[in-house]
Amino acid sequence: MSNMKLLEIKKLNKSFDDKKILTDINLSLSSGKIVGLLGKNGAGKSTLIKLINDLLTPSSGEILVNGEKIGVESKKVISYLPERTYLNKQMKVSEVIELFKDFYQDFDEEKAIKLLKDLDLDINQSLTKMSKGMQEKVQLVLVMSRKADLYILDEPLGGVDPATRDYILDTILSNFNENASVIISTHLISDIERILDEVIFIDKGKIILQSDADKLRNKEKSSIDEIFRRMFKC
Amino acid sequence: MELTFDNNIPIYIQLLEYMKIYLISGVFKCGEKLPSVREFAITFKVNPNTMQKALAELESMNLIYTERTNGKYVTKDQKVINKLKDEYAITLAKSYFQGMKRIGLGKADSIRYLEGIDE
Incomplete structure (x- = not known):
C-alpha cells in the first residue's frame, strides 16, 4: 500500500472528433508533492485536468487514483478548482459553504470561515457583488478547506493582483500536508516556481519533460521560467 | 523573516545559505530548538520538502541535530x-x-x- 501511487496515468489519449488533444500521456505522482503542470495556452492542461476529474472520458488509456479507476471514489478525494467557476453567482458565500458541506464529507467549515475572515471577506455577501479577485479567493478557500488527497488547481493565479497571488501561494503552502499532493496548472511560471517540487512541461498534447524543480535548475543553471521560455520559443 | 530567492539557483541551496548565516550570526543559538520544517516553510514561503532538504544538509554538516521525536536543534558545539x-x-x-x-x-x-x- 505504502508505495502505491496517488495518481497514475497510463497511455492516455484524448481526441475531440478527429482532433488529437492529448497523446500518450504517462504520469505518476506520489503523496506530499506540489507539482506544476506547465504549458502554453491550448497545450492540453485543462483537458488533462478534466480527465483526471472524470469530467471527460478518455479516448484510450487509464487513470488511477489510489490504485483504482477514477469515478465516485476518486471524486471524494480530489479537490478541484476549475479554471472557470461553476458556482451560481447569485448565491451568498454562506450558501456556497452550505453547498460544500452537503457535497463533501471532508469539508472543514470552521477552517473555511476562518480563512474567509482572514481575507476580510463577508460571508453574507453574494458572489455577484464581489470583484473577480474576491470570487477567486472564495473559491480557493473552499477548495483548500477540504481535507483531500489531491488538490488540482487549474490556473489559480489568472486575473488576480500580485498581493492576492502571494496570498494564494501562502494558502496553498500552509494548507498542504504530507499526505496530500497539489497539482497547479499555470502559464505564469515565475510567480509560482519557488514552491514547486516537480515540474511537468506539456506541449501540443504531449508531456515533454518531468523533473524535480531544483535538479532542473541545477542542470540548466537557470530558472524554470527561463527553461520553459527557451524550450517553447515561438 | 521574508527571504528573497533567485529562481535561477536551486532553492534549497539558497535556503542553506540563509540558514548558515542565521547560525553564524546567532539568530539561532547554540543548542537552541529550531522551528519545525512546517513552520520554517511557512515563514520562508517555500515548499516543506525543499526546507527539509536544506535542513538535512545542515544536519549532515553537523550544524544541527535531530532529537528523536523532539525536533531539531542547533549543535551544542560552539x-x-x-x-x-x-x-x-x-x-x-x-x-x-x-x-x-x-x-x-x-x-x-x-x-x-x-x-x-x-x-
Missing part, C-alpha cells in the same frame, strides 16, 4: 559554528581580493582601502 563562521569570512575576504585584483590592485593596496572605510 566550535562547529565558529569554524563555519571562519570559513564564511574567508570566502567573503577572498571574493573581495579577487574583485580588487580585477581592477589592478594587490593585497597591500586592498587592505589599505579596507582600513580607510568607516563602517
Whole structure:
C-alpha cells in the first residue's frame, strides 16, 4: 500500500472528433508533492485536468487514483478548482459553504470561515457583488478547506493582483500536508516556481519533460521560467 | 523573516545559505530548538520538502541535530559554528581580493582601502 501511487496515468489519449488533444500521456505522482503542470495556452492542461476529474472520458488509456479507476471514489478525494467557476453567482458565500458541506464529507467549515475572515471577506455577501479577485479567493478557500488527497488547481493565479497571488501561494503552502499532493496548472511560471517540487512541461498534447524543480535548475543553471521560455520559443 | 530567492539557483541551496548565516550570526543559538520544517516553510514561503532538504544538509554538516521525536536543534558545539563562521569570512575576504585584483590592485593596496572605510 505504502508505495502505491496517488495518481497514475497510463497511455492516455484524448481526441475531440478527429482532433488529437492529448497523446500518450504517462504520469505518476506520489503523496506530499506540489507539482506544476506547465504549458502554453491550448497545450492540453485543462483537458488533462478534466480527465483526471472524470469530467471527460478518455479516448484510450487509464487513470488511477489510489490504485483504482477514477469515478465516485476518486471524486471524494480530489479537490478541484476549475479554471472557470461553476458556482451560481447569485448565491451568498454562506450558501456556497452550505453547498460544500452537503457535497463533501471532508469539508472543514470552521477552517473555511476562518480563512474567509482572514481575507476580510463577508460571508453574507453574494458572489455577484464581489470583484473577480474576491470570487477567486472564495473559491480557493473552499477548495483548500477540504481535507483531500489531491488538490488540482487549474490556473489559480489568472486575473488576480500580485498581493492576492502571494496570498494564494501562502494558502496553498500552509494548507498542504504530507499526505496530500497539489497539482497547479499555470502559464505564469515565475510567480509560482519557488514552491514547486516537480515540474511537468506539456506541449501540443504531449508531456515533454518531468523533473524535480531544483535538479532542473541545477542542470540548466537557470530558472524554470527561463527553461520553459527557451524550450517553447515561438 | 521574508527571504528573497533567485529562481535561477536551486532553492534549497539558497535556503542553506540563509540558514548558515542565521547560525553564524546567532539568530539561532547554540543548542537552541529550531522551528519545525512546517513552520520554517511557512515563514520562508517555500515548499516543506525543499526546507527539509536544506535542513538535512545542515544536519549532515553537523550544524544541527535531530532529537528523536523532539525536533531539531542547533549543535551544542560552539566550535562547529565558529569554524563555519571562519570559513564564511574567508570566502567573503577572498571574493573581495579577487574583485580588487580585477581592477589592478594587490593585497597591500586592498587592505589599505579596507582600513580607510568607516563602517
